[in-house]
Amino acid sequence: xxxxxxxxxxxxxxxxxxxxxxxxxxxxxxxxxxxxxxxxxxxxxxxxxxxxxxxxxxxxxxxxxxxxxxxxxxxxxxxxxxxxxxxxxxxxxxxxxxxxxxxxxxxxxxxxxxxxxxxxxxxxxxxxxxxxxxx
Amino acid sequence: xxxxxxxxxxxxxxxxxxxxxxxxxxxxxxxxxxxxxxxxxxxxxxxxxxxxxxxxxxxxxxxxxxxxxxxxxxxxxxxxxxxxxxxxxxxxxxxxxxxxxxxxxxxxxxxxxxxxxxxxxxxxxxxxxxxxxxx
DNA sequence: TCCATCTACTTTGCAATGGAAAGTCTCTAG
DNA sequence: CTAGAGACTTTCCATTGCAAAGTAGATGGA
Numbered sequence: 001x002x003x004x005x006x007x008x009x010x011x012x013x014x015x016x017x018x019x020x021x022x023x024x025x026x027x028x029x030x031x032x033x034x035x036x037x038x039x040x041x042x043x044x045x046x047x048x049x050x051x052x053x054x055x056x057x058x059x060x061x062x063x064x065x066x067x068x069x070x071x072x073x074x075x076x077x078x079x080x081x082x083x084x085x086x087x088x089x090x091x092x093x094x095x096x097x098x099x100x101x102x103x104x105x106x107x108x109x110x111x112x113x114x115x116x117x118x119x120x121x122x123x124x125x126x127x128x129x130x131x132x133x134x135x
Numbered sequence: 136x137x138x139x140x141x142x143x144x145x146x147x148x149x150x151x152x153x154x155x156x157x158x159x160x161x162x163x164x165x166x167x168x169x170x171x172x173x174x175x176x177x178x179x180x181x182x183x184x185x186x187x188x189x190x191x192x193x194x195x196x197x198x199x200x201x202x203x204x205x206x207x208x209x210x211x212x213x214x215x216x217x218x219x220x221x222x223x224x225x226x227x228x229x230x231x232x233x234x235x236x237x238x239x240x241x242x243x244x245x246x247x248x249x250x251x252x253x254x255x256x257x258x259x260x261x262x263x264x265x266x267x268x269x270x
Numbered sequence: 271t272c273c274a275t276c277t278a279c280t281t282t283g284c285a286a287t288g289g290a291a292a293g294t295c296t297c298t299a300g
Numbered sequence: 301c302t303a304g305a306g307a308c309t310t311t312c313c314a315t316t317g318c319a320a321a322g323t324a325g326a327t328g329g330a
Binding site: 271272273274275276277278279280281282283284285286287288289290291292293294295296297298299300 | 301302303304305306307308309310311312313314315316317318319320321322323324325326327328329330
């Protein structure tokens, strides 16, 4: 073993002055597909069917199945498997906790957008219209 | 082989009416760590040193190294390796393309926030303050 | 009646990837 | 002259996203 064992390299310092660490970006939520799913469910709080989600988010069956599983295990959504006549019919809705966590996540996301957009405005187009995204 | 081979399951339809597919969420950018890095670089267009980025984003050396490599390969950042005396000194800055792509990404992100926030406002707190984004 | 197909999902397999730990080099203290 | 810090890079591994294949019941001919 070359070199006596040293402590872990610099090691993450606890967020002391790490303004761009974005700790709040929950892995479970921060994912293209899941982000779409959660947004869909946010817009449709009464719940959505498997097929509907699939269409709205343009996912394959397999993907959707897996992501829903992840979301369920994380307690963000509630899945109800039932029958429509005798075809299986799965519906999905946000749990209260899911909604809370998603809203928190959105807050962080908003911060990201604001940070960057401000920079874009300040440094590259001084004096230009303040509002974040281009007109 | 049970069941004659069928076409790939329902297969992703081309974004026809898939309002929550969020295609624009570029994998390379849409990643906790990299998002922080890019934002840092957006705020500091003159470039940042390795150590500085590490601190700002609270990353370990290894992680930072890797993510920078990814960003560089994607052409989003430009990395300059030089020497400060004879210690290595790496600096990093956004490329023009990087800035463009990041701004595009931010546009999509803002859409996500808006979609969801609207839903939150409309369905859960009717009449409440409209803008999620600050006044 | 048989079988091909559709809807509705679940399971499996694999290649990519984030992250921790370890490695390399050089410089600076003691 | 050895211990340790700074600045990175490389290795290794468990996780994971995604696609393809699989399961199962319903439906529609021929």
